[in-house]
Amino acid sequence: MEENGKDSGVVAMAACYQGFDPAAYLQYNYTPPRADFERTDSIVPWKLACLHRAFTEGDVSGELLVDIGSGPTLYQVLSGCEVFKKVLLTDFLEVNRQELRRWLQDEGGCNMDWTPYLQHVCKLEGRRPSEWTEKAAKLRQVITDVLPVDIHLPQPMASGALPSAGADCLVSCFCLEAASPDLAAFTKALGHIKRLLRPGGHLLLIGALGESYYFGGPGVKIPVVPLNEEQVCASLKETGFTLIRLEVYTLPQDMRVGVDDVTGVFFVKAKKE
Numbered sequence: 001m002e003e004n005g006k007d008s009g010v011v012a013m014a015a016c017y018q019g020f021d022p023a024a025y026l027q028y029n030y031t032p033p034r035a036d037f038e039r040t041d042s043i044v045p046w047k048l049a050c051l052h053r054a055f056t057e058g059d060v061s062g063e064l065l066v067d068i069g070s071g072p073t074l075y076q077v078l079s080g081c082e083v084f085k086k087v088l089l090t091d092f093l094e095v096n097r098q099e100l101r102r103w104l105q106d107e108g109g110c111n112m113d114w115t116p117y118l119q120h121v122c123k124l125e126g127r128r129p130s131e132w133t134e135k136a137a138k139l140r141q142v143i144t145d146v147l148p149v150d151i152h153l154p155q156p157m158a159s160g161a162l163p164s165a166g167a168d169c170l171v172s173c174f175c176l177e178a179a180s181p182d183l184a185a186f187t188k189a190l191g192h193i194k195r196l197l198r199p200g201g202h203l204l205l206i207g208a209l210g211e212s213y214y215f216g217g218p219g220v221k222i223p224v225v226p227l228n229e230e231q232v233c234a235s236l237k238e239t240g241f242t243l244i245r246l247e248v249y250t251l252p253q254d255m256r257v258g259v260d261d262v263t264g265v266f267f268v269k270a271k272k273e
């Protein structure tokens with residue numbers, strides 16, 4: 001711990017993110033092959049299927065869904081937007097919050113066309129893919145804000161950002177392990193975000209397995225806490241979450257495209273008792 005009370009590893013992680021490039025990040029991870037809706041073994045369709053099932057199997061409900069560490073993406077809430085009246089997106093970087101606001105304001109200038117994602121989730125919902133325009137409108141209606149967040153603070157969001165009882169559901173994808181200097185900080189951050197969730201609320205957590213770095217832009221190499229399934233389960237247990245389901249995706253060789261050294265992806269559905 002440094003004299004100003006900030007952990008040096010956390011300060012170093014924040015410095016790594018100063019070069020983060022939303023457009024490059026989207027290009028690296030959210031275009032084919034990693035986002036190929038014609039391939040059953042592509043990563044993004046697998047994530048969307050996990051999220052769709054988790055949001056629609058009947059035990060998740062309430063008013064408010066909060067996505068922690070949204071980055072420049074909103075695939076995380078494409079299913080949740082049909083279940084919750086209000087959705088908040090959050091990120092540490094203004095460049096990412098701006099990217100999300102550009103899409104929400106629908107005034108052009110976005111670095112991403114989410115149409116194939118909207119169409120794919122409509123299909124998962126048994127709707128015609130052409131209903132993607134209704135889903136886009138629903139998203140723009142329920143996502144009421146894009147707010148700052150810092151998972152390393154005991155109170156990750158500004159006081160008053162959430163109702164005193166907390167959110168009814170949290171989703172967080174590739175954030176904690178990619179923003180933490182080590183496993184202890186990862187686990188501590190999990191405890192911090194748990195405080196944003198009401199008792200009985202659910203956490204849907206997606207993350208990288210076996211990853212030690214990723215590129216957040218050209219030449220922007222960001223260290224990642226390499227996790228295995230046992231460590232994920234141990235951190236959830238240590239922070240008092242009840243594990244409901246853990247699913248694991250192992251990357252086929254052609255999904256390893258040089259933008260990181262990730263070997264697998266985990267999906268966790270857990271509950272705060």
Ligand SMILES: C[S@@+](CC[C@H](N)C(=O)[O-])C[C@H]1O[C@@H](n2cnc3c(N)ncnc32)[C@H](O)[C@@H]1O
Pocket residue numbers: 014017020068069070071072073076091092093096149150151152172173174175178179
């Ligand atoms: C790998 S990206 C994940 C983006 C997106 N959720 C996804 O699924 O692709 C990691 C995100 O964590 C954010 N981040 C970095 N440090 C953070 C912190 N201290 N608290 C919260 N988020 C942080 C970054 O700004 C970035 O958007």
Ligand SMILES: O=[N+]([O-])c1ccc2c(c1)CN[C@@H](CO)C2
Pocket residue numbers: 029034043044174177178208211213214224260262
């Ligand atoms: O394949 N994907 O869908 C995908 C999406 C985002 C990310 C990864 C893979 C792996 N690296 C993480 C950063 O730690 C970010």
